Amino acid sequence: MFRLWGSLRAQLVLLVVVTTVPLMVWVTANAYWQARAGLERARTNLHFASSMGALHVAQIIESARATLVTVASTARIQSGLPEGCATFFRSVAPQLPAYGSLGVFNPDGHVRCSSLAKDDAPVFAGDRRYFQEAMGAGRFAVSTYTRSRISQAEVILFAQPVRRPDDGRVTGVAYAAMDLRTLQRAMDQLQLPPITRFRIMDRDGTVLAASSDLRETVGSRVRVPVLQRAVASAVAGIEDGEGADGRRAMFALVPVGAGTGVFVSVSLDREVAIGIAAKQIGLQLLGLFLLMLIGCYLAWRAGGRAILEPTRQILEVTQQLQMGRGGTRVGLLPRSTVDELVQISAGFNRMADALQQREGQHVAFEAQVRHAHDQLDLVLNSMKEAVLAVDQDSRLLLSNHAAAMLFDLARPRLPAARWPAHFGLYHAGTDRLLSLDRLLRPDAPERAVADFDLDVRKPGGADVRTLRCSVQPLLSGANMFGILMVMTDITDIRALQAAQARNLADLEELQRKLVEALETGRIGNWEFDLAAQRLWWSDETYVLFGLAKGGFDGRFATVLQHIHPDDRDRVVRQRDSAIAAGEVHEVEYRIVLPDGSLRWMNQIGRSYCDARGRALRRAGVVQDITERKLTEQALLASEQRYVALFKQSPLPMWVSDPASARFLAVNEAAVAQYGYSREEFSALTLRDIRPASEWSRLEGLLHGAGPADQGGERWLHRRKDGSEFPVEIVWKHIPHGDRRAMFVVALDVSARVRAEAEVHDDMQTLRRMNAAAQAIAGQATLQGTLQQVVVQARGVVGAHLAVITLAQGDDWAQAINKVSVSDKYGDWQGREIPAQSGRGMHALVCETNQPLRLTQAEFEAHPRRSGFGAHAGDHPPVRGWLAVPLVGADRKNMGVLQLADKVDGEFSERDEYVAIELAQLAATAIEKTRLIEEVRNFNAHLEARIARRTAELARQEALFRALAEQAPQVVWTADTSGAVSYLNRHWFDLTGGGAADGLGYGWMTALHPDDLAGVRTQWRLGRRGKATFSGVRRIRALNGSYHTMSYRAAPVHDALGQVSFWVGIDTDITEFKAVEAALVLSNRELAAFSYSVSHDLRSPLSAIDGFSRLLARQSGMAAQPQAQHYLTRIQAGVAQMGQMIEGLLALAQVSRASLRSEPVRLDRIARDILERLQASQPDRRVAVTVEEGLTLDGDPRLLQVAMENLLGNAWKFSAQREDAAIAVGQLPGQRVFYVQDNGAGFDMAYSDKLFGVFQRLHSVSEFPGTGIGLATVQRIVARHEGRVWAQSGPGSGATFFFSVADGALVQPGSG
């Protein structure tokens, strides 16, 4: 069945239609709304235009009325007399060019007089409606369309009754006729919207004026029925209707004024309003319909080619494949086929390929399976083991020939579960029948044991066979579906194994015992086959000989090579005799091990004979006896060494009996040490070699519970001669024969005790040295140091006399001496030390720089000894003399330290060392104190210099302070934290506070609170940048007023470049600020002044003008032309004054206005202005040239004003030329623009006055003007950073140039 919308191509077509229809609906709706909006706009426009037209016409009528009222109020007309009437109108008419004729009718309808000189034929207007209205109703009337009876022109007339002032009687009707062409021109100038057309009609529907393209004839009835009806009913409003040309249009009708009978209609083509929308909709709908048709056709064709054809091909191939033709494939599809179908057909072909390949694989696989099955059968049947497979239901699945031989499986259908009972299958060695059911259970415990044994016992038969049974589950995936049993007959193997096992156990036991015995005794076995002359060794024997197992060839000769050469003969001899005798032999010998060491061996052997007593072989053991042999030898050597040691030792030794304390043995050293002979010793006890004081201690040692062995105890022993000496003894209990004895070694330690005492003395000396060094170093003066050196040297060394001599250059007479003496020289205390000569022994020490130590004898015999000088007589003899040089850090001699008359004995070497040390110490101390004294001197000098410098600085500071104090500004300094440290007099004069009020942060209280934040910010910035900072701040003065200060502060740097402090100056700028404020105030006043000019100066002007005009209307005034003239002059003056005020205001506005800068098209501005000028004076012919594309950046409003002035001037000054020409342009390549005219020009001599306010170069009567225009231009150009200048000559035209800067505008207040 064919379903129309089931087809894909039909659905495509439907889709195109469905997409297009909403589009068409939308287009239609859109056009409808556009038309509606257009109509609405048109209505608004029409309403506006018709109101404007009506207002304009009303103004024309109103001005006519005003004119006629003035005429009617003229006494000459009111009188009703013809005299002077014509003259009046002829004089008035030129001033009122709008009216073709002016005049007055007599009450009878005849023209009394008119401005037209046609007196010969009196014109009658009594039949005219306007006349009747004016005459009858006595009010102003407007005529309908009228062809003038005087001039035959088409006119509209205005009539005003003339009343006599005394009785109010109407004496005539003044009229004014306006040519309809004038009306037409006035309407043309109105500039209604360009798409609208106007008509002016009278109350009869006669056309008075109409847009020129309306094909309306002035004077005939309007050709639009709608308007005819509307005029007839005099209803204002907007109507639709057919125009004169038959086109649909909208007409707005408005009556002019009240009772004038004039109507203004403005029309607009309906098509203009909605035409575009209506036209477009048809085209758009047609286009969319065509588009839809094309879309449907394309969809139908594309659907057929791209979808249907390929689909048919694929279907055919599918049917071929179904019929089994596997090689069929989808052929090449048409090129326009959609991608999806191409992919489907490719996939389809791949699927067919895969199917064909699968089929081939399947056949090959089947062949493989068959082959494998055959091979499995062959393997199974060739196996000796019985193979059986059983399924879960006890059905036999598989068996081989071996199984058939074991069990009679030929009987079919015996379920496996009954096999154990039938064939007698028992668990090995039990009466338990095998349960196949259990094996077949998935959780059978037997299966955990992979293999188990079975007994096969035929009923009634004794033959039992054992089978090794191996069971494996048959698995399909994780599920068991049966078991596979493999059974092997192991009956014979079992029997054999059992027999072997028994034999093996016996043998193992035997071997174990043997090996144990041999290993324990490090005994090796050997056996010698006498017939074969071969020797066999057990494992242990190899080990004993140090050989690897099998590392021996079994020959006796080889064994001999291992035996020590000294023992070989003995071994061979003993062996041969033993073999000959057939008896047991034992021999000890040494073997040489492979590493060269020796080992002692003990070998035992015996012969084994055959039945006839002939020796067949010898066997025996060999044992390692090295240890035993070595011990025996060591013991022997030890004893010998001990005896020798005891006898020959240099240390006294003895062996004593602790019980009796007698000596058992004494060595030679003891004999020598103690002085007793060996025989005497044997009679002595231990007590006899000790002083009695040690006896009790000895008893404790002998009988006490002291340790068996002891060493290091110190005792006092006594020799035979009674001298005592310290010993350290070491003793040990030893066996002596069958008794316990004590072995003692006594070490004489007297030398060590002496050495210890000396060390103690040295320590004492060192301590004294240390104290001496501290005492010396503690001295600050040279004298004190020297004194301390001699005192300490004498004390440390222990001498009666000490002298230190400090050389001062080579002059010994100037040398400084210090002396210290003991009590022995008590009466020498304080004696003058004689000056030393440079020749004495001390001088020798100084010369050599070497110490000199002499005994008393040597001293007294020394060749350079100078004696004791003056004291030679009473000076006691000195016991020894010691002198050491004082050597400075530069190794030069400084003097000498002498010590004489040692307290105890002679001066020792140690004394010399001590003295040298002290001298060294003294030299260092002396140098140090000298240095200190030098430094002290230097410091004193330095202080003097500093004092001088300080005084100088103080003077300078006083100078600067005086300068700062006298400065007319506030001068201050502040530290780096901002605390003020100095303020000058001006500050205190200004603020009146004391020093405490301003310093530190106190000055901040005088600061205006609003300025605090600003000062802080500046300070932070300055401090961060280490740079000068400045600003303005207000400081409260003594009288409470605030002074404005301009401050500036700079950092002062120290030598390292760090800020040391800040210096600042505050300058009082209060007065300057006041002037500035006054200036601002003055500017404001100027602004207020210009405002008041605007408001207040104009106000009385209005009054003057108003009242002068009212005065002119007063009856009686009209009769006085002179008064009228004056009033006119007053009004002209007022108008001029008004214009000047306007100009001044504009000028002020230019200065005050804030400007914005944007691109301005100067050419467009110029053209607009020129068009307006032309419209104001349509009669003038001026050749205008404006350069295209004049553009500059500036304020558009001000530039407009400037151009208005410049072009206005050009227009004005070229008025008297027939061939007037005005050009606007730009100088090529410059930002200079110009306005040029060929008018009156001016004398360049006065060009400097050109731009001054109120400056004029022409008289007002020549060219009207206020003299402000060019001043305004100059100010505008100046606001644009530009310049204005002019070039001219009288009668040769003028060119005004002006330049502007690039986008720079001067804002008010900034210049």
Place this chain on the structure above:
Amino acid sequence: MILVVEDNPDHLELTLMALQEDGRRSEIAVARDGVEAISYLFGEGVHGGRDTTHQPDLVLLDLKLPKLTGLEVLQRMRGDPRTAAVPVVILTSSGEEEDIAASYRSGANSFMRKPVDFGEFTEKLRQVQDYWLQVNQVKASG
């Protein structure tokens, strides 16, 4: 009815003349300063008992007035529902942009600068009257 608020007697007289030019006979009320204008409009003080539901069809308001300025009067009017919709035409000799802007901000319907030329002034006033009394519609016509 027209309310004229004007302090300058010269201007007031000229304004009244101009309004009655052309034989118009509009009912005219006069206030000589801002306070009087307010008391008239809201029936207070000397105008106590005036029916305030009957408000002027047009107010001609000068800006520079003693006591209350024209702008203040205007703001008071716009703040009161009784006078919020009354058409107000500012009539002043100033042409300052600021004055114009401030007037419209305060809710003036129109701003008219008094021309020096009396003829022009008369003509303008006539147009104002024509428009605000005849063309313009304040209330739904019954």
